[in-house]
Amino acid sequence: MASYSTNEFKQGMKIMLSGDPHSIIENELVKPGKGQAFSRVKLRNLKTQRVTERTFKSSESVEAADVQEMSVSYLYNDGTHWFFMNEGDYEQYQADVSVVEDAKLWLSEQDKCVLTLWNGRPIIVQVPNFVDLKVVSTDPGLRGDTATGGTKPATLSTGAVIKVPLFVEEGETIQVDTRTKAYQGRAKT
Amino acid sequence: MSFDTLDYLRTRADIFQRTRAFFAERDVLEVHTPLLRADIAPERYIEPIATEAPHRNLPVHWLHTSPEAAMKRLLANGSGAIYQLCPVFRREEHGLWHRHEFYMLEWYRPEWDERKLQREVQELIVVLLGIKHAREIRYKDLWHEALGINPHEADVQAFKECAAQHHISMSAACVTRTDCVQYLFAHAVEPLLKKEEVIFVWDYPIDESPQSAEYKDEQGCSVARRFELYVRGVELANGNRELIDPDVLLRRLNAINTRVPLDVGLIDALRTKGFPDCSGVALGMDRLVALAMDLSALPNAHEHDT
Numbered sequence: 001m002a003s004y005s006t007n008e009f010k011q012g013m014k015i016m017l018s019g020d021p022h023s024i025i026e027n028e029l030v031k032p033g034k035g036q037a038f039s040r041v042k043l044r045n046l047k048t049q050r051v052t053e054r055t056f057k058s059s060e061s062v063e064a065a066d067v068q069e070m071s072v073s074y075l076y077n078d079g080t081h082w083f084f085m086n087e088g089d090y091e092q093y094q095a096d097v098s099v100v101e102d103a104k105l106w107l108s109e110q111d112k113c114v115l116t117l118w119n120g121r122p123i124i125v126q127v128p129n130f131v132d133l134k135v136v137s138t139d140p141g142l143r144g145d146t147a148t149g150g151t152k153p154a155t156l157s158t159g160a161v162i163k164v165p166l167f168v169e170e171g172e173t174i175q176v177d178t179r180t181k182a183y184q185g186r187a188k189t
Numbered sequence: 190m191s192f193d194t195l196d197y198l199r200t201r202a203d204i205f206q207r208t209r210a211f212f213a214e215r216d217v218l219e220v221h222t223p224l225l226r227a228d229i230a231p232e233r234y235i236e237p238i239a240t241e242a243p244h245r246n247l248p249v250h251w252l253h254t255s256p257e258a259a260m261k262r263l264l265a266n267g268s269g270a271i272y273q274l275c276p277v278f279r280r281e282e283h284g285l286w287h288r289h290e291f292y293m294l295e296w297y298r299p300e301w302d303e304r305k306l307q308r309e310v311q312e313l314i315v316v317l318l319g320i321k322h323a324r325e326i327r328y329k330d331l332w333h334e335a336l337g338i339n340p341h342e343a344d345v346q347a348f349k350e351c352a353a354q355h356h357i358s359m360s361a362a363c364v365t366r367t368d369c370v371q372y373l374f375a376h377a378v379e380p381l382l383k384k385e386e387v388i389f390v391w392d393y394p395i396d397e398s399p400q401s402a403e404y405k406d407e408q409g410c411s412v413a414r415r416f417e418l419y420v421r422g423v424e425l426a427n428g429n430r431e432l433i434d435p436d437v438l439l440r441r442l443n444a445i446n447t448r449v450p451l452d453v454g455l456i457d458a459l460r461t462k463g464f465p466d467c468s469g470v471a472l473g474m475d476r477l478v479a480l481a482m483d484l485s486a487l488p489n490a491h492e493h494d495t
Contacts, residue, residue: 007281029284030375033417033427033471034397036234036368037282038375055376057362 002064006039006056014046014067017054021046021065021118030055046116047123066119074111077104084115084122095122103127105160106178127178132187133157134173141166192488201478204317205274208294208474211316215309217270217296222259224275225250228450230258231442233399236280237449238289251449252278255471256295257400258455261431264297264465265458272296274474285486286423292474299465303414303430306468307389310418310426313472314387318420318481323387329410331390335378340370341394341410348373367396383422390417399441401429418472420480428470435459 004015009027016022026042037058044051046067056062072084072093081094082104093115097104103125107113111131116124138154151163154174162176164183173187212219229237229251237251253259256273263271277293298306311323332340338351348369352359355377363372382388395403398413406412414430432438435456442451458464479487 029282029287030379031234031282031284031287032371032375032379032424034232034234034393035371035374038372040376054358055360055372057360057368057372060360060362 003061004064006041006058006060006062009039009041009056014065015043016063016065017043017045020048021067021123022052023067025051031058046118068117070115070117072113072115074107074109074113076109082107082125084113084125093117093122095125099123100125105156105158106131106133106176107158108133129178130175130184131178132173132175133160135164135168135170138164138168138170140169192484197478197482197488200482204478204481205474207316208274208313211313212272212296215270217272217298218268220260220263220268220271220273221275222253222256222263222273224253224278226253226259226452227251228452228454229254229447230400230452230455231445231447231449233397233445238278238280254279255293257469257471258452258458260295260297260469261455261464262458264299264467265461265463267463270296270298286476286479288475288487291476291487293471294474294477295469295471297431297467297469299467301468303416303428303468306428306470307416310428310470310472311387311389314418314420317477318387320387320420323389323418324385325389325391327392327406328390328394328412329392329406331381332374332378335381336373340374341412343369345369370394379424380422382419385419386421388419390419391415393417398429399445400432400438402432420477423476423480424473425476425480426470426472428468430468431466433459433464433466 004013009024011024011027013024014021015024022043022045024041025044028040029037030040031037039056039058041054041056042051043054070086072086075083075085077083080097082100084093099122106127108131111128114126115122133156135154136157139152141152150166152166153161154164154168155161162181162183164174168174175184175187176182177184209219225240225243227248227250232254235254237254240250240252242248243250255277256275260271260273273295275293276290278290280289282289315321329339329341332338336351336355338347345366349359352373357377359372363369392406392412393415395411395413398415401413401415403411403413416428417424418426438459439456475487
């Protein structure tokens with residue numbers, strides 16, 4: 001596998017650390033006047049999403065991580081794997097249920113996603129910022145009921161449960177912001 | 190933090206003017222020494238930048254990394270107290286607080302010990318930054334506070350165990366005692382200084398300070414007569430009692446690996462009868478201006494983006 005010298009470190013570079021692929025968030029030169037140079041690096045573990053700080057000696061060598069991002073479409077899932085397709089070359093990729101733990105609550109067939117692949121296998125699935133999902137279960141809103149501040153829980157077709165305004169009915173398709181998990185409005189058809 | 194260029198230029202000009210006034214009041218002579226040199230007094234971790242031969246019949250030249258060697262020649266010739274404001278150049282240094290070219294203030298006080306010089310540095314900081322109170326700590330006490338270990342005595346094994354105890358992933362590339370000291374200092378000790386407005390750190394290891402005189406502290410550790418000034422965690426100045434023994438200096442400089450011819454003129458200067466016992470200090474002016482303006486880095490940090 002290729003390696004990088006700490007002198008080449010750049011934001012966004014992908015390297016291996018303790019067996020996991022990491023992305024460099026920040027790279028700071030630390031060098032006292034009479035001492036040798038170090039790189040103080042902030043890294044995100046791409047498997048766990050945890051951020052750590054490490055200090056490297058100047059011209060130390062680290063292993064490059066084979067990480068790439070790819071635009072794909074979500075096809076379907078069989079309960080254990082979620083299947084995506086690169087529409088350019090029709091290559092298919094499958095992600096474990098652990099990788100899609102959060103993403104699976106927001107995915108509908110044909111949704112465009114960004115996969116982060118490590119050694120060719122998906123480790124992160126980024127869903128679109130806005131998705132349209134059908135409300136499969138919710139209480140009918142009672143006129144004048146303001147005790148809950150004007151919202152009620154609704155279960156969506158994916159199993160996600162979010163707060164929606166009282167006037168939203170079962171069977172309606174709504175738009176959700178996947179970053180905030182918030183109701184945005186009725187889906188525009 | 191937004192940055193106004195004109196504001197920066199004005200603040201900088203004002204600081205330089207007040208610096209000159211400070212030294213004029215104290216009868217310290219302003220000098221200018223050559224930036225381009227055929228030889229350099231080497232520093233272990235500072236690399237000079239080469240230029241092509243400035244003139245046919247001359248070899249490749251180098252931009253000075255500090256005016257120290259040239260100013261010591263002036264001291265040998267009886268200049269008395271001198272100061273210089275000049276650019277210096279260091280290869281491969283770029284970061285939030287580093288540039289390969291930066292402005293240095295360097296001055297020398299014949300017949301002054303390092304303590305008297307430190308007081309003058311503090312007076313300058315009052316004038317330029319308005320900060321009146323400075324703390325002081327010894328290098329070994331700072332280590333004790335950060336990691337509970339004595340950096341002058343611990344061996345590689347002790348450093349590795351200390352790092353493990355403090356959950357520090359010390360790089361496997363650290364093999365020598367010096368590597369361990371410098372790694373842990375950068376990673377765990379120096380950051381402690383961020384909480385201090387102004388602090389002087391005293392008694393550095395002698396092997397990091399080749400042009401420094403030394404003494405034995407109360408525990409018998411050989412330490413350099415050297416202090417560093419930190420302002421808000423930024424290393425701003427480095428001062429010491431100068432080593433004036435030419436044979437010891439020659440031995441120390443020869444031990445440093447370098448591709449640049451050694452400045453033997455510096456050794457000769459120290460051999461001159463009447464070379465004064467003196468103390469000297471170097472201060473980063475670009476950093477000082479940035480600190481005066483409360484910036485979180487030197488301006489234009491995002492060139493050659495990392």
